[in-house]
Amino acid sequence: MSLRDKLYEIIFEADTKEGKAFDVVLLLIILASIILVMLESVPRINKEYGELLHIVEWVITIFFSIEYILRVWVVRKPWTYILSFYGIIDLLSVLPTYLSLVLVGSHSLMIIRAIRLLRVFRILKLSRFTAAGQNLGKALWASREKIFVFLFFIVNLVIIVGTLMYLIEGPEHGFRSIPQSIYWAIVTMTTVGYGDISPETPTGQFLASIVMIVGYAVIAVPTGIVTSEIIKGTQTTANTQVCPNCLYDQHDNDARYCKKCGTKLNDAN
Amino acid sequence: MSLRDKLYEIIFEADTKEGKAFDVVLLLIILASIILVMLESVPRINKEYGELLHIVEWVITIFFSIEYILRVWVVRKPWTYILSFYGIIDLLSVLPTYLSLVLVGSHSLMIIRAIRLLRVFRILKLSRFTAAGQNLGKALWASREKIFVFLFFIVNLVIIVGTLMYLIEGPEHGFRSIPQSIYWAIVTMTTVGYGDISPETPTGQFLASIVMIVGYAVIAVPTGIVTSEIIKGTQTTANTQVCPNCLYDQHDNDARYCKKCGTKLNDAN
Amino acid sequence: MSLRDKLYEIIFEADTKEGKAFDVVLLLIILASIILVMLESVPRINKEYGELLHIVEWVITIFFSIEYILRVWVVRKPWTYILSFYGIIDLLSVLPTYLSLVLVGSHSLMIIRAIRLLRVFRILKLSRFTAAGQNLGKALWASREKIFVFLFFIVNLVIIVGTLMYLIEGPEHGFRSIPQSIYWAIVTMTTVGYGDISPETPTGQFLASIVMIVGYAVIAVPTGIVTSEIIKGTQTTANTQVCPNCLYDQHDNDARYCKKCGTKLNDAN
């Protein structure tokens, strides 16, 4: 087994001890790099520890750069990796720091560095949480049409309510335009309720009350949709066995005998 | 096939390629007309681009007018269409712009123009989202009595709580009248919580705490109602068996005999 | 049939046409009397229409008084009615107005007058909403122990969080005492979020963030409890039929034949 193959196993897979260790170390460095970006944005910390953060940033960047070069080297089809979702994210994780040498003080590079966060999702595919994630994903995917219809009604409702409130309250009570009134309608309907804009006329407060009660009750709809799909998902995926005698096929995962006729089930499960 | 029949197929139906294209174009223009109304309400945009928005408004109005005239012409029973829900909405979508020629500066015509939004619902009937929408509608309709009882209790609760808070906090802490205190109770119970009015006395804060916890837990009730109905709906429609004798088709998955006439069902399921 | 018996049927029952009419009229007057109390509390309305509201108040009080006297007269056991829940409420609905003749300007009589609201619940027992209400009540009653455990944890959690926040933020950021910090914890945990008190130190904001996410996720628990009970209730009450041949007892309400063996079911259901 060549060094390249060995590195491939360590970097891209997680079956060996070294592979797992690499993943854990990588995850910790990714988290450190994200916390770094956060701390840099805090004025007080940046002023005091700016120098130190700068050094750590370069250490992490060099580590990521080496990792990126190794990934390109060990993988069988480099361009497939480079152009893949994670390949682009891996590159974008190191580029901003190098660019900052050329473009001094470019603030917006920070958001690109924050892209590193997406690297965290890589660990999901390595863990036993994949199954849980996939089940949730399936349930959400199965309910996509109902959720779309639901969102369609919500969007229409907030536009109608927002327009009404703009006419009722008007710019003098903070409802300065229809888009802003729609923003208020969303803030209210979703029960967030900042209070930066709130109705002041009795008519406005009455309409707002109705919107709140509707928003409060309407949350039941997406919940009902997703719950029903998750329950269905649980029930359907629980069963792949069929009784060879009576063909009953609603067995539990731990069933060894048919609960309807007592025949022994195949152990293929 | 006459021009009138062909136009009917394009405008009212969506089976042909032209029909689908017409629906997509119409949908885009409707969305454009809604965004137009929104932008007009933003003072800064209206000042700068008012002239342009005015022209676009007329272009859209003329398109909608032609569409309306065509609809009246091609449909078999014009008056049925004109007096139908969508017929009235289609007319109300163009009227305000023409009226603005006569009644200069009439602000409240804006709300009538916003009615155009309702035209968007027309696309729902053309799409595969109809089934999803109908399932949701059925579930909500089936749970209407329970939801009514729930809302009845909520309304009574906020009236009682509102009256109590008016007496506890009083006008000096912002609870200026019972209706306004009820408004506060709704804001709190639905967990919106603007903060424009909030209790200041210990007694008031204690009562508010109870209201919040009740409101927080009580959301479980409509959710439970709707979820239970959606699950029931999913289970009933999951079956494809039809009785060969009486053609009843609402059998459970484990049914072997028709529950209506006792005939044996096919085992194909 | 004596006048007394006839009046009993009209006032206490709702099977006859007169009985239903009486209930509807009574309901409307109760609603009017509640709106009256609300309007009186609005300073502007009270100043302008105070005289009128005063007259309407006396008309309603006299109507309620006659109704109360009639109820006492027609009922077979007057004292059972007078000392019953609704008997006391009916009396409390008229007393405050008479007392206001003696005790001039007594503000707190308003809350007693608001007790009239409870009379509204009387109509629930007459309507077809009783079944829906009872189903909900059963589901909530069946889940009382789990909900109690849930509330117990929530109360403990807000006390612990409130005490912690009092120590972290302290009186200088609005967390003036532990009870008030607990009030803040409830406002946050239930996602109400007034914003009258909000953490200002980074540590406080971090703890608040955790409390919010916990509060956000924890709402799933009462919802799950109640939903599970409502679903169970729907399933259990749907079935009282037993097949006389194979004793299968999971029939739908509209089943006429056993779906397992095809035997005709009894029509007793």
Add this chain to the structure above:
Amino acid sequence: MSLRDKLYEIIFEADTKEGKAFDVVLLLIILASIILVMLESVPRINKEYGELLHIVEWVITIFFSIEYILRVWVVRKPWTYILSFYGIIDLLSVLPTYLSLVLVGSHSLMIIRAIRLLRVFRILKLSRFTAAGQNLGKALWASREKIFVFLFFIVNLVIIVGTLMYLIEGPEHGFRSIPQSIYWAIVTMTTVGYGDISPETPTGQFLASIVMIVGYAVIAVPTGIVTSEIIKGTQTTANTQVCPNCLYDQHDNDARYCKKCGTKLNDAN
């Protein structure tokens, strides 16, 4: 039966009349001691009744001390109790008051005294609420992986949204750093919505609107997960059949044969 055994039965168990009485008295004193800590933190009450609160504090502490000594004495393995979770809590409940004699005015001892609250959980194990609590616990434990995946996505989402908002709104609109913007994102996503920080630019309000709708709909996911687990838990425990051969007792309601060993079950169900 020795005094020590008798005391053991009274203090640690709840089967006898004396044992139950002791638990009730203990619970009331624990609650009193918690309320005491709360009241002490209210400036006005502390100033007026400080002397009284101080005396009550010592009475409770001495009672707890005696109780602690008795527990250590009567229990068979004192060190197992002393080092157990409740043993440490019981000790921490009395220590702060004694320490306050030495360390005058130490404010942070208050939080240690608040630890007394945890003693309340002791009563849970004595009551019939244990079963309800265990069922809930099981359901939450069974859904731990899905909830972890859900929280992982939420945390990532608020970090991404927080960073974006920091760049869009910036320090001049209250988004002073990325950690604080993440705090805002959590406040918004969980629909708490204090309003201490809220977006002011149209772009910021648009992004906030999307975050709110996502947060509003996403609550469906944990609810669906927990509901599905609670329903599953209810269904499994609903059965009382036991296999006469292998004594397996987790049969479905419609099982006629043991799914573990194929033995016919009794039809008593």
